Amino acid sequence: MLKQRFAGRAAPEGVAVLLERAQREVDPRDPRSLMALAAPLHALAGDRTVLQRCIHHGLEHWRDGPTHFYSSQSCHVASAGPFVIRINLWPLLPADPRRRAILADVLSYFDYHDHNFSFITANYAGPGYETDLYSYDATSMTGYPGEPVALTYLGRHTLDDATVLLYEGGKDVHRQLPPSQPSASINLMMTPADAGLTNQFYFDVERGVIRDYVGSWSHKRVDALAFARCWHDRQTPALLQQILECHPCSRTRIAAGQALVAIAGPDALGAGSRVRMLRDPLARALWDRAAPAPAAMPTIYSTTGREAT
Structure with missing residues (x-):
């Protein structure tokens, strides 16, 4: 994880310019080169019309199918090559225990996890979230649930209006903590060509093991x-x-x-x-x-044997 703080906010250059700069200035082999664009991402985070334009597009083109929001939390702003600009919403947790548990799971609140891509992020609205960070070395492990992993604690950090954070794929492990007020963050993501073949993990940091796979x-x-x-x-x-x-x-x-x-x-x-x-x-x-397969799997549909329910 890398962090950069800013005393003030520059004028934003716009979404298209940021993506053009990413293609020109970022080395896809070096996630840390994303930090060269920390200042323009921080500036873009000051443009509140970015999210509003995405919302308006969805309202105006509701008959056309999918909108910028590919989930209730994430808004795909724009992309070019391996680079994606995304805005994530970080709501408060509801009081109802069942809904609270579901939303916390969807947003990975409290669950330590890594990423199979790298990105820089800035606070876009609200006070921002806190996160507890660890690091690990993906090249030193096999990658199965229950495997011991050496985790190094990097402290608690706040994504406030002055901060840009870099999360490195296969290196940084963190958990989101719910913000004190509804917040949003804006990300510049760099997705590797093999992202569809790699895994994301949940970690049990107290036991120092991989807990499970993240849905990818x-x-x-x-x-x-x-x-x-x-x-x-x-x-x-x-x-x-x-x-x-x-x-x-x-x-x-x-x-x-x-x-x-x-x-x-x-x-x-x-x-x-x-x-x-x-x-x-x-x-x-x-x-x-792997657990041994049952002696006879129930068949719902088959042209090779008798159908069963």
Whole structure:
């Protein structure tokens, strides 16, 4: 994590100019080069019309489908190449315990997590949030839940009007704390080309271990493959075989292998396929730690056997 503080706020150059500068001045191989744009992002955070224009666009074009808001919390302002400008809303937690727990989970309030991309962020509205920060070295771990991780505490920091923070992908771990008043932050994100193949993690900082995976593209692929266990036809085993042998994502290969075994039995996974599926340490760790599949998976739809409910 890097931090830069500003005594005053310069005049904003605009969204398009910031993205042009990012493409010209930031080295995608060096997340810390994002800090070269800390000053113009801090200046853009002073332009309250950015979010208002996004809201107005959604109100005016409500018949056209998706708006700038791709969730109730996040507003996609604009993007160019690997760079994205995004505004995040940080509301207060409701009093109702059930709704409070749901919203806290959605916003990652209180949950320590990392990112598989890097970004700089400035406070956009309200007093800003506090965050507790740790660091770790993603290259020193395999990446499975329960794995011990060396975490170094970096203190508590406040994203106030004078501050720009850099969060480095695969290095910084933090938890959001709810702000004292509704707030918003504006981010300049740099998404690597392989972001869809990498994982984000939840951490248990007291035990010093990976707690679980954050819902990301990898997580969605794994969830989708689980459907094949109970919704399959004659083509499904061959498709799973191809994925478990060839996919670059370790978690995806393992999920395909587990689905294949659940559908067609252990003998469907040949020795050569098994070697190709388990070609890296993460895949081997996930396969070894996986719970055994039930003896008979309930089938919802199949053209190869009797349908069951």
